Amino acid sequence: MTKLIIQIPCYNEENTLGVTLAALPRQLPGVDHIEWLVVDDGSQDRTVEVAKECGVEHIIRLSCNQGLAKAFMAGLEASLKAGADIIVNTDADNQYCAEDIPQLIRPILLGQAEIVVGARPITEIKHFSPAKKFLQKLGSWVVRLASNTNIPDAPSGFRAFSREAAMQLNVFNEYTYTLETIIQAGQKGMAITSVPVRTNGVLRSSRLVKSIPSYVLRSLFTILRIFMVYKPLRFFLFLGSVPFSMGVTLGIRWLIYFFAGTERTRIPSLILASILILMGFQLWILGLVADLLAANRKLMEEIQLRLRRKDFRG
Template sequence: MTKLIVQIPCYNEEESLGITLSALPREIPGIDCVEWLIINDGSTDRTVEVAKARGVEHIVNFPANQGLAKAFMAGLEASLKAGADIIVNTDADNQYCADDIPKLVQPILTGQAEMVIGARPIWQTEHFSPLKKVLQNFGSRVVRAAAMQGDAPLDAPSGFRAFSREAALRLNVFNRYTYTLETIIQAGSKGMAIASVPIRTNADLRPSRLVRSIASYVWRSGTTILRIFMLYQPLRFFFMLGSLPLGVGTLLGIRWLIFFFAGSDRTRIPSLILAAILISIGFQLWVLGLVADLLAANRKLLEDTQLRLRRLEIEGTSGRDRDSSNRS
């Protein structure tokens, strides 16, 4: 039996959650069982009461607001323990069209992907400003390159996505701001197959809580991408970073040698000193990249150990739940 759980992180979503839940499907082709789960991220309104009234089967409660990324990971863990074979994540503000969930899970059902991202029609979305459209398109290209996904179209900030059970088991999110960018780069570094499918969006019910201003969005997204890139691709990052001063320093050194052997009267000592400094900086960044790569290898070993422990814990919990449901 294939079980799908739709998870929704919620923070004070009393007004919009009912609309979102009413649109969610209970039957999907290729899926035997569809259940709903909300992560109540410290809400102070009637979010939980609305969820219970709408028939939500699973509720994860945080006593205080922990942030979107932590809520997302808590939802994955709870969904896995509840026996989910496929997990769909969507937003509580009804931004994404729930009728596209069958399309979203299809690549997982056919074995073509382990993670599927719903690509919004960015350029046709009316409530996105022109600047936001450009920035989202550019950011998605940067994340796609960092995740080594070639020319695959990605809507990196999209929260409408589906995960296979194995993919959900292997994901870790360290950033508190959002999970969207990190999960893509992490999945790419772990060799997971990522697919993208076009999806539709609904009318805007409320302003985004993540994008409070364009400047803040650019800064937080940029630092997030940079941090994740350093974490998962350290050798590549420091090699690229070190190549610039090393290349410039080498060119300055060659220039100095040309003038020196040409018998120039000027000593050009400042140029020689600058070349030596730049070459030294570039070389040190390369060495730092090698050290970081060794640390990354150690982190991968720790992640493998964590995966085994998580699989034992979650598979044991979901197995007991399935046995008890079968007996009842």
């Protein structure tokens, strides 16, 4: 018996939640039972009342606004406790076309994937600015590089998870979960794929993109942090190579002048070269330490997975 739970993280969504829920399916081929779950992320409006009026079976209430990533993880945990075999995550602003949910869960039902990400037609979305389209592509490229996956629309929040995949996920980033969960899937060797999905008209402005400069800074910080957490050795080796290379270049320059018999000692250049080389070595050592910590994190995640399997067995 296959149980599907459709979860929706919400923060002050009384104006759009009813439209989103009205489009969600109650029956689907290959699924025996469908339930809805709403995560109220500290809303101050009638979001919870709207969810109840629309017949939502599970309502999770966070005491205060904790952000999209925390709400997403709270939804996954609640869905697992409720016995979900497949979990679909969608947005409360009705951005994604609910009619595409059958295509989204099909690879999981067929046993072809554990995570499926809905790929939006980014270039065709009119309300996306050129800067946002560029950042969407940049973020997806970085995620592909860090995760060894081939997901064309990494920032998409329209995605499906198998029960086993949901138990393995952790989100450390407080801004969004989208990029990090894909990288985790690649790191853990989970089968992840993508299917094309459609989008609906705009009901409200984006909560994540309050302004282009803010979105750019947050996205760049998120991408940088992803590399530091999941590719620490590669990140610090690259970072350390910059001052090390500069130091070696200055050192070679000093040696050339020294053996050429110049009258100037050029001691400041030699000191600067030594400092830069030392900085490079320190960053490389930091990368080795970070890599060891990453290995320890993997062991802790394995222990966590075993505990979750016991807690959420059903």
